[in-house]
Amino acid sequence: xxxxxxxxxxxxxxxxxxxxxxxxxxxxxxxxxxxxxxxxxxxxxxxxxxxxxxxxxxxxxxxxxxxxxxxxxxxxxxxxxxxxxxxxxxxxxxxxxxxxxxxxxxxxxxxxxxxxxxxxxxxxxxxxxxxxxxxxxxxxxxxxxxxxxxxx
Amino acid sequence: xxxxxxxxxxxxxxxxxxxxxxxxxxxxxxxxxxxxxxxxxxxxxxxxxxxxxxxxxxxxxxxxxxxxxxxxxxxxxxxxxxxxxxxxxxxxxxxxxxxxxxxxxxxxxxxxxxxxxxxxxxxxxxxxxxxxxxxxxxxxxxxxxxxxxxxxxxxxxxxxxxxxxxxxxxxxxxxxxxxxxxxxxxxxxxxxxxxxxxxxxxxxxxxxxxxxxxxxxxxxxxxxxxxxxxxxxxxxxxxxxxxxxxxxxxxxxxxxxxxxxxxxxxxxxxxxxxxxxxxxxxxxxxxxxxxxxxxxxxxxxxxxxxxxxxxxxxxxxxxxxxxxxxxxxxxxxxxxxxxxxxxxxxxxxxxxxxxxxxxxxxxxxxxxxxxxxxxxxxxxxxxxxxxxxxxxxxxxxxxxxxxxxxxxxxxxxxxxxxxxxxxxxxxxxxxxxxxxxxxxxxxxxxxxxxxxxxxxxxxxx
Numbered sequence: 115x116x117x118x119x120x121x122x123x124x125x126x127x128x129x130x131x132x133x134x135x136x137x138x139x140x141x142x143x144x145x146x147x148x149x150x151x152x153x154x155x156x157x158x159x160x161x162x163x164x165x166x167x168x169x170x171x172x173x174x175x176x177x178x179x180x181x182x183x184x185x186x187x188x189x190x191x192x193x194x195x196x197x198x199x200x201x202x203x204x205x206x207x208x209x210x211x212x213x214x215x216x217x218x219x220x221x222x223x224x225x226x227x228x229x230x231x232x233x234x235x236x237x238x239x240x241x242x243x244x245x246x247x248x249x250x251x252x253x254x255x256x257x258x259x260x261x262x263x264x265x266x
Numbered sequence: 267x268x269x270x271x272x273x274x275x276x277x278x279x280x281x282x283x284x285x286x287x288x289x290x291x292x293x294x295x296x297x298x299x300x301x302x303x304x305x306x307x308x309x310x311x312x313x314x315x316x317x318x319x320x321x322x323x324x325x326x327x328x329x330x331x332x333x334x335x336x337x338x339x340x341x342x343x344x345x346x347x348x349x350x351x352x353x354x355x356x357x358x359x360x361x362x363x364x365x366x367x368x369x370x371x372x373x374x375x376x377x378x379x380x381x382x383x384x385x386x387x388x389x390x391x392x393x394x395x396x397x398x399x400x401x402x403x404x405x406x407x408x409x410x411x412x413x414x415x416x417x418x419x420x421x422x423x424x425x426x427x428x429x430x431x432x433x434x435x436x437x438x439x440x441x442x443x444x445x446x447x448x449x450x451x452x453x454x455x456x457x458x459x460x461x462x463x464x465x466x467x468x469x470x471x472x473x474x475x476x477x478x479x480x481x482x483x484x485x486x487x488x489x490x491x492x493x494x495x496x497x498x499x500x501x502x503x504x505x506x507x508x509x510x511x512x513x514x515x516x517x518x519x520x521x522x523x524x525x526x527x528x529x530x531x532x533x534x535x536x537x538x539x540x541x542x543x544x545x546x547x548x549x550x551x552x553x554x555x556x557x558x559x560x561x562x563x564x565x566x567x568x569x570x571x572x573x574x575x576x577x578x579x580x581x582x583x584x585x586x587x588x589x590x591x592x593x594x595x596x597x598x599x600x601x602x603x604x605x606x607x608x609x610x611x612x613x614x615x616x617x618x619x620x621x622x623x624x625x626x627x628x629x630x631x632x633x634x635x636x637x638x639x640x641x642x643x644x645x646x647x648x649x650x651x652x653x654x655x656x657x658x659x660x661x662x663x664x665x666x667x668x669x670x671x672x673x674x675x676x677x678x679x680x681x682x683x684x685x686x687x688x689x690x691x692x693x694x695x696x697x698x699x700x701x702x703x704x705x706x707x708x709x710x711x712x713x714x715x716x717x718x719x720x721x722x723x724x725x726x727x
Binding site: 129131132133134135138139140141142143144145163165166177179180181182183185187190192194196224236237238239253255262 | 282283285287288289291293294295296297298299319320328330331332334341343345347396397398399400401402
């Protein structure tokens with residue numbers, strides 16, 4: 115489902131945010147530090163900063179619905195991954211390096227568009243909760259008339 | 267309940283894209299990026315509806331939404347819980363949002379594609395700080411120390427410059443130099459209404475390699491044309507950056523290719539402006555011109571500055587209008603009627619070491635070319651041709667504005683002829699493209715035509 119090109123984009127170090135919803139159909143959201151595609155290409159693990167994870171994890175626990183949006187500030191390329199919650203666990207120490215690599219990549223992206231990336235280092239990406247999702251669909255979100263079309 | 271929404275105005279610039287979270291009636295969440303969030307009042311924001319997408323479908327079914335924005339000054343993330351209240355397709359909010367989107371679209375040659383369909387107005391139910399995106403404290407407790415440019419002192423200093431400037435040219439130069447000295451705006455230009463309806467022509471610029479005097483812009487095109495059309499300030503800060511940059515590069519390349527065919531002068535401008543601010547110069551209800559400021563720094567112009575910028579625009583407009591009226595009045599005074607100076611007849615021999623240049627007037631196109639290169643068209647072209655012809659036939663070297671104004675062959679408009687701006691434009695264009703021909707002010711309403719090349723004048727149909 116997630117081919118090499120999509121995997122490379124999702125793991126490149128871009129802006130990642132996850133949206134969920136509660137029982138009253140009200141959205142909740144969190145910034146995401148990193149994402150890693152599983153070997154089976156049908157699952158995705160996102161690393162949600164523990165400090166902001168409470169509402170999102172509660173929603174996932176109840177209804178399992180997630181929408182993760184990825185965007186590359188440099189050229190506004192963006193896509194959305196719709197998924198179903200599989201599991202959540204505290205991220206392991208050996209995953210920290212990858213989370214920080216991707217988060218740094220995002221800060222570098224911000225510097226390419228003139229934002230002082232250094233200043234965003236206040237954002238918290240660790241410790242994180244590793245949330246595993248089953249991927250149901252990937253949708254184009256680059257601004258323009260093609261936004262919303264199915265990518266995978 | 268005071269949500270403190272006013273203090274979040276810097277978040278609503280689109281520099282760091284906002285994210286919008288919605289949920290369908292059957293419980294499927296959706297996450298999307300958003301070009302910008304517009305502040306409406308202390309308890310409402312508006313989101314732009316440009317394409318019929320999943321977010322739009324969701325809020326039609328389920329009005330609950332969440333938007334996250336980032337303060338570009340402090341990097342603090344903010345979460346706004348929203349409820350869709352209504353959609354507007356007319357009115358001031360719609361017009362304001364539409365204008366900004368169209369200004370950008372027109373850059374990209376995509377006017378009509380990136381079009382605002384509606385301004386969706388949301389009630390803001392709650393505002394909270396995003397815990398995983400804490401910000402830096404603003405230095406010394408100030409919100410935006412680096413860019414607090416519109417101070418009373420700066421406005422006062424600029425006012426002094428304008429009061430002491432005598433004549434249109436010093437006023438224009440004072441404005442642009444003052445904008446850099448007092449406000450730090452290094453790149454700026456002023457355009458005034460062109461001869462053709464719905465056009466503007468660049469008359470002064472500051473901080474660019476090329477002055478671009480005589481460059482034209484049409485109403486509705488680019489930030490300049492949009493400002494003229496709407497008579498409202500337009501500020502662009504990082505909005506749809508990718509599109510803007512890609513298409514701006516393309517349109518500039520195309521503009522270069524068109525130069526020789528279309529006899530146009532490129533507008534001065536930064537290749538990749540990260541922020542732009544266009545200000546209509548309105549005096550007594552009349553559009554006197556458009557001031558454009560550009561910066562390579564993203565988010566250079568702040569929403570908080572809008573009122574000051576509008577005030578500045580009206581002040582500059584009055585200064586320009588007054589300078590033009592005063593010059594026109596003084597041109598009519600008897601003192602301006604001096605006996606035209608006569609120069610010795612040119613010896614006509616190239617042996618004097620001077621270069622020789624061919625100046626051709628194309629009657630059908632109403633334009634002048636020097637050595638086959640486009641110089642200028644319209645009234646400035648007719649004026650130049652008259653001056654050069656008079657010098658060749660009568661040996662005259664000095665001329666008055668008054669005689670130009672009375673010369674029917676120049677076809678000046680009866681009302682508001684803008685002769686001063688056309689002469690200034692001609693002088694600057696000559697400085698840039700053909701310094702061998704110079705118009706040198708001598709006294710009020712009087713100027714000399716100086717040549718440092720031998721000219722061959724050719725009139726073509």
